[in-house]
Amino acid sequence: MNKRLTTFYWMTVPAVLLFFVFLTLPALQGFYYSLTNWNGFGHQYHFVGFKNYINLFQDDNVGNAYWFTFKFAIVVTIATNILSLLIALGLNAKIRFRNFFRGIYFLPNILSVLIVGYIFNYLFSNVFTIWGQNLGITSLSTNILGSEQLAWVGVVIVAVWQGIAFNTILYLAGLQTIPTSLYEASNLDGAGKWREFWSITFPLIAPFFTINMVLAMKNSLMVFDQIVALTNGGPGRATQSISHLIYTGGFKGGEFAYQSANSVIYFIVIAIISILQLRFLQRREMDN
Amino acid sequence: MWCWVKKLSTLAAILLLAFFVSACNKGDASGKVKIEFFQNKPEAKGSFDKLISQFNQEHPGIEVTQVNPPEAETVLLTRVVKNDVPDIVGLGATDTYSILAQSGIFTDLANTELPRTIDPIYLKMLKDVTGVDPVYGIPYAANANGVMYNKTLFKEMGLRVPKTWDELIATAQKIKAAGKIPFYFTYKDDWQTNLPFNALGPNLVGIDFFLQRRENQVTFQDKYREVAEKQLELLKYGHGDNFGKNYADGNRAFANGQGLMYIQGSWAISEIRKANPKVELGFFPLPTGNDEKAVKLVSGIDTLLAVSESTPHKKEAEEFIAFLLKPENSKQYITEQTLFSAVKGVTQDDPSVAELLPYFKSGRVVDFADHYIPKAVQLNSIVQAFLQNRDIDAYLAKLDREWDKVANRR
Numbered sequence: 119m120n121k122r123l124t125t126f127y128w129m130t131v132p133a134v135l136l137f138f139v140f141l142t143l144p145a146l147q148g149f150y151y152s153l154t155n156w157n158g159f160g161h162q163y164h165f166v167g168f169k170n171y172i173n174l175f176q177d178d179n180v181g182n183a184y185w186f187t188f189k190f191a192i193v194v195t196i197a198t199n200i201l202s203l204l205i206a207l208g209l210n211a212k213i214r215f216r217n218f219f220r221g222i223y224f225l226p227n228i229l230s231v232l233i234v235g236y237i238f239n240y241l242f243s244n245v246f247t248i249w250g251q252n253l254g255i256t257s258l259s260t261n262i263l264g265s266e267q268l269a270w271v272g273v274v275i276v277a278v279w280q281g282i283a284f285n286t287i288l289y290l291a292g293l294q295t296i297p298t299s300l301y302e303a304s305n306l307d308g309a310g311k312w313r314e315f316w317s318i319t320f321p322l323i324a325p326f327f328t329i330n331m332v333l334a335m336k337n338s339l340m341v342f343d344q345i346v347a348l349t350n351g352g353p354g355r356a357t358q359s360i361s362h363l364i365y366t367g368g369f370k371g372g373e374f375a376y377q378s379a380n381s382v383i384y385f386i387v388i389a390i391i392s393i394l395q396l397r398f399l400q401r402r403e404m405d406n
Numbered sequence: 407m408w409c410w411v412k413k414l415s416t417l418a419a420i421l422l423l424a425f426f427v428s429a430c431n432k433g434d435a436s437g438k439v440k441i442e443f444f445q446n447k448p449e450a451k452g453s454f455d456k457l458i459s460q461f462n463q464e465h466p467g468i469e470v471t472q473v474n475p476p477e478a479e480t481v482l483l484t485r486v487v488k489n490d491v492p493d494i495v496g497l498g499a500t501d502t503y504s505i506l507a508q509s510g511i512f513t514d515l516a517n518t519e520l521p522r523t524i525d526p527i528y529l530k531m532l533k534d535v536t537g538v539d540p541v542y543g544i545p546y547a548a549n550a551n552g553v554m555y556n557k558t559l560f561k562e563m564g565l566r567v568p569k570t571w572d573e574l575i576a577t578a579q580k581i582k583a584a585g586k587i588p589f590y591f592t593y594k595d596d597w598q599t600n601l602p603f604n605a606l607g608p609n610l611v612g613i614d615f616f617l618q619r620r621e622n623q624v625t626f627q628d629k630y631r632e633v634a635e636k637q638l639e640l641l642k643y644g645h646g647d648n649f650g651k652n653y654a655d656g657n658r659a660f661a662n663g664q665g666l667m668y669i670q671g672s673w674a675i676s677e678i679r680k681a682n683p684k685v686e687l688g689f690f691p692l693p694t695g696n697d698e699k700a701v702k703l704v705s706g707i708d709t710l711l712a713v714s715e716s717t718p719h720k721k722e723a724e725e726f727i728a729f730l731l732k733p734e735n736s737k738q739y740i741t742e743q744t745l746f747s748a749v750k751g752v753t754q755d756d757p758s759v760a761e762l763l764p765y766f767k768s769g770r771v772v773d774f775a776d777h778y779i780p781k782a783v784q785l786n787s788i789v790q791a792f793l794q795n796r797d798i799d800a801y802l803a804k805l806d807r808e809w810d811k812v813a814n815r816r
Contacts, residue, residue, distance in 0.1 A: 155816065159486040159509065173815055243594065243650050261650025264594050266794045352596045353649055354791020355784075369480050371782030372505055376815050 145385070151378045158374030170379035180380060182355055183363040186270065190359065191338040193274050198281040198334045199327070205282065206289030207319075220290070227283035235347020238276045239263065242348075263349050266356045273357055277344050281337065285330045292326030293319070328399035332392055339388055360384050438469045439722050445496030446478035447709060449676060453742045454496075461729050468722050470494075486511060491714040494723050496546070499535050499707035499773075501781045507542040512712040514540035518724055523731055528707055528748045531773050534613060537620075543710035544727055545748035547740055550689070550762050551604055551704040551774065554660070554668040554675075557686040559586075563666075567688065567761070570696045571636070578643040581666050588643035590665025592656030593793060596786035600776055601669050602640055602692065603789050605704045606633040607775035609694040616778035619809065626805040634798045636694070640669070641793060649794065661685050673708070675744040675758055687758040691765060703765035706774040708745055782812045 152170055156163035174180055209220050226234065243261045250258025262268040296319065304314050320327075342361040345351055351358035351366065358366075364384070368377030445454060451474045458470050473492065475481045479502050485491065491511055497503055506512065515521065521529055521541050528545035536542070553574075555567070563584060568574040578588035592598045607615075611629045618624045641648065645665065653674075660668045661681035668674075669692065678685060691703040711730065713723045729735060736749045746754050746766060754763065765771055779785050788808065792801035 157505065157816075159483050159506070170815070173811070177811065239652075243647075243652065243655060247647060247650060260647040261594065264647065264649030264651075266791070349594075350596065352594070352787060352790055353794050354596075355787050356791070358787075366784070367782060369483065371780075371784065372483070372502075373782045373812075373815060 148378045149382055151375050152382050154375045156375045157372045158369070159372070163375070166375075170376045171383070173376065174379055174383065179355060179358070179363065180360075183358050183360045186357060187339060187341065187359045190270060190274060190277075190341060191335055194277050194281065194338040194341075195331060195334040197274070197278045198285055199330055201278065202282045202285035202330070203289050203327075206286045206293055207315075209286070209290055210293040223286055224283050226280045227287075229280075231280065231343035232347050234280055235276060235344050238272075238279075239348050242272055264353060266353050269349050269353060269357045273341075273344055273348055276348060277338060277341065280344075281334060285334060288326050288330055288333075289323065292323035296322045324399075324403040328396070328403060331399060332395050335395060336388065336392055339391070438467060439719050441468060441470045441494060441717075441719055441722055441726060442473055442492045443470050443494045443496065443726070444473045444478070444482065444492035445709065446474070446482070446498070447496075448474060448476070449673065450474075450709070450739075450743055453739050457730060457735055457739065460735075461726060464729075465725070468725070470726055482506075489716070491716055493714055493717040493719055494726060495712045495714070496709050497712075498777075499532055499543070499545070499710055500777050501779065503543065503710065503712075504536045504777075507536045507538060507712075511715055512542040513715050513717075513720060514542060515544060515713065515724070516541040520544050520724065520727055520731065523750055524748050525750050527769055527771065531707060532710065534617070534773065535777050537617075543712040544731070545707045546709045546711050546730065546736070547707075547743065547745040548705050548748055548771075549708040549745055550672045550691075550759065551601055551670075551706075552672075552689055552691040552762070554670050554678075554758075555688045555690070556660070556663060556666050557688045559663060559666050560688070565666075567690050568693055569698045569701075570693050572696055574693050575639065575643075578640075578667070582643055587645045587665040589640060589667050589669060590651075590656050590660050591641070591644040591648040591669075592651045592653050593649045593790060594652040594655075596790040598653055598656075599789040599793055600786050601671065602637050603633065603785070604774045604776055605669075605692040606636055606694050608704060608772040609692075609700075609702055610636075613773055613775075613778065616775070620813075625802075626809070627799075627802040630802055630805070631798065634792070634801055637789075637793065638796060638798070649790075657681055672744055672746075672759060672762075675756075688761060689759050690761050702770045702772040703762055704774055705746065705766070705771040706777055707748065780809070780812050782815075783808045 153165055153167060154163045155166045155169075205223055209216060209223065213219070242263050247259055247261055250256070250260075263272045300318050300322075301314065304318060309317065340361055341359045342365070345357060345359050345362045349357045351362050360380070361384075364377045364381050367373050367380075371377075443454070443458065445451075451472065454472050454474075458472055462469055479497065479500075482492075482495065482497070483502070483506075486506065486509075495512070521544060524545055528548065529541065532541070532543060532545060533539065560567075563581065563586075565577055565580065568577045581588040607630070610632055615624060615629055619626075645651075651659070654677075656668065656670075657674055657677045658681045659665060661678040663685075672689065675687060678687065691701055693701050695701065711727045713720055713727070717723060730739070731749055733749060733752050736747045736752045739745070740747045740752065740754055741756070744754070744756050744759065746759075746762075776785050783805075785805075788801070788804055792798075792804075
């Protein structure tokens with residue numbers, strides 16, 4: 119074997135082993151437990167076949183969690199991408215204090231999600247409500263996180279606020295790959311700003327758009343920390359995401375096997391969505 | 407290639423070294439018996455630390471260490487999965503304890519001296535929760551769930567402590583008419599919504615309901631309508647943002663005189679005093695009906711002490727529990743924590759809970775309802791959702807459906 123290849127094998131094989139031990143093996147174990155009725159700590163359990171899966175499809179709490187998570191993920195993905203693209207365009211223009219603004223917009227990404235969540239939780243209950251009362255706006259004078267209908271909007275606001283930072287950075291990186299000569303040429307042809315965006319900027323950052331859409335979608339489908347810090351799934355189960363349901367049911371509720379079945383299905387769903395998204399958006403890239 | 411071999415052998419050497427170092431740590435140089443005491447109350451950490459250091463001084467051969475992680479119940483469950491049960495476990499008599507006791511991981515202490523000093527009412531409570539006969543845990547301290555009131559504000563308005571449900575509602579109406587807040591609700595945290603449920607259920611329906619529910623002889627739809635109606639009635643006397651404030655907000659607000667009554671557990675007293683040390687608190691059981699004599703105080707086992715079945719140091723563990731149960735030590739603990747002792751003859755003298763003592767003395771206490779409801783039912787979120795949509799039929803049907811679903815999955 120040639121010496122260079124040996125080096126590459128030394129790099130790949132341990133990674134594959136680690137990946138197998140820490141990711142594949144637990145996933146297989148989870149699938150194994152999903153076929154039992156293990157509560158997570160008892161000394162004995164029995165095989166129940168696909169009973170857990172059958173029960174899953176009859177559980178309205180699971181349906182409710184899927185509905186919330188998808189609604190949340192779609193709104194967050196769209197809002198994050200529109201806003202972060204706008205901010206990135208602004209930060210890429212020749213404005214004053216450009217680096218200062220870039221730093222400011224990146225800040226939310228550095229802070230821990232839990233801390234941000236607790237801060238917003240306090241703001242929603244004790245600061246915004248007082249503003250609402252003083253301004254005489256009734257819809258603002260109660261905590262929106264405490265309302266069954268509106269709590270999800272509160273979670274969306276925080277998730278978007280924090281998600282924008284990372285996506286903006288990716289868009290900025292994309293914008294900087296576009297050669298300025300293209301803009302000079304389009305200027306000579308007399309193209310307006312709007313035309314310039316649709317015909318040059320957007321097509322050229324298409325790969326960044328794809329990866330941002332996929333990442334934002336995947337992250338928001340797996341939303342957990344924001345829920346814990348802001349509403350803990352409440353009021354009732356109005357903002358319970360799938361991963362929050364798996365955690366509370368599996369570890370706190372002592373239904374380890376049942377929620378293992380839930381996470382197997384959840385894994386398949388996320389995998390399918392990500393693959394579809396990638397294929398669809400990448401085909402769009404080709405077309406351009 | 408050779409350089410890799412060299413690096414690998416270095417790595418192996420480091421691993422070997424690490425192994426020897428850890429092996430050395432396990433060998434006990436001092437010859438002391440080490441006991442791990444795991445408990446789930448962050449509020450009580452300081453109090454236990456004091457007692458433990460005293461015990462360690464008096465018993466040179468034993469060294470007790472306290473472990474008190476956040477989310478302790480979940481941590482405990484994961485440790486049980488790994489067969490790494492702490493020598494002594496302190497936790498509340500909840501559904502988690504019940505499941506653990508039924509899985510046989512604790513020692514039966516019925517034939518030791520320990521249960522003899524305990525008030526029998528708590529031993530019976532423990533038996534009812536788990537449904538098994540052996541004494542897997544020694545009740546140590548009890549809490550109370552009821553209505554806290556601001557004595558100063560009550561005096562200003564000339565109000566008396568209500569003894570019946572009608573008096574309670576009349577009092578609330580009077581306070582509301584004066585433009586003040588009768589009850590300070592903190593229903594953003596879902597576990598706060600089940601406090602009235604915990605008081606109303608056992609008083610109006612009784613604890614036997616749950617034992618019968620396990621046998622499928624009764625349903626929530628048959629028996630819990632009044633509980634649901636009364637809980638909705640209470641909600642009329644809250645403040646403007648009942649679902650927007652959480653437990654911490656409530657403790658702060660109530661300590662500073664917003665709200666005259668606060669449906670809460672005795673565990674909140676120390677938190678309220680932190681926010682305002684001068685606040686004068688009173689405490690009465692939630693009057694659930696109109697027969698004054700029938701009202702029972704809701705009190706549960708806040709901490710019980712259990713010994714692991716697999717520990718090699720059962721004798722020393724029992725010795726430590728016997729030390730905690732000594733009247734003077736129990737007294738010190740309940741004074742610091744404003745709790746009630748399960749040890750016979752040890753009384754709580756804090757003026758804020760003085761009104762509750764007659765109930766303890768005459769045995770007019772009943773356990774929390776949610777200690778009998780499987781955790782997987784997730785009672786808290788069901789009650790919280792009900793208080794928002796106010797649909798009694800859907801709520802009771804949901805309780806039954808969730809209970810059946812969970813029973814069916816086990």
